[in-house]
Amino acid sequence: xxxxxxxxxxxxxxxxxxxxxxxxxxxxxxxxxxxxxxxxxxxxxxxxxxxxxxxxxxxxxxxxxxxxxxxxxxxxxxxxxxxxxxxxxxxxx
Numbered sequence: 001x002x003x004x005x006x007x008x009x010x011x012x013x014x015x016x017x018x019x020x021x022x023x024x025x026x027x028x029x030x031x032x033x034x035x036x037x038x039x040x041x042x043x044x045x046x047x048x049x050x051x052x053x054x055x056x057x058x059x060x061x062x063x064x065x066x067x068x069x070x071x072x073x074x075x076x077x078x079x080x081x082x083x084x085x086x087x088x089x090x091x092x093x
Contacts (some may be wrong), residue, residue, distance in 0.1 A: 013069050024062070028055045 038045040
């Protein structure tokens with residue numbers, strides 16, 4: 001009897017992407033509100049402004065992070081379908 005591996009579970013990837021999206025959007029909203037309530041040149045204004053710029057830069061990379069995650073899932077499916085595990089016995093060349 002041969003045990004087959006189950007397919008890759010996409011729940012963790014999807015949940016991670018949703019959580020990251022929520023954290024970035026809520027964090028950016030809070031930082032922009034803090035920045036707008038302070039006077040220009042103050043420490044809290046400068047700190048919240050730099051943090052908001054950092055989160056917006058992360059937003060630019062978010063698409064790439066999603067693409068890499070999907071590519072990893074596709075590669076895992078390909079290796080599970082066609083690859084041989086280390087536990088299989090085969091010929092040595």
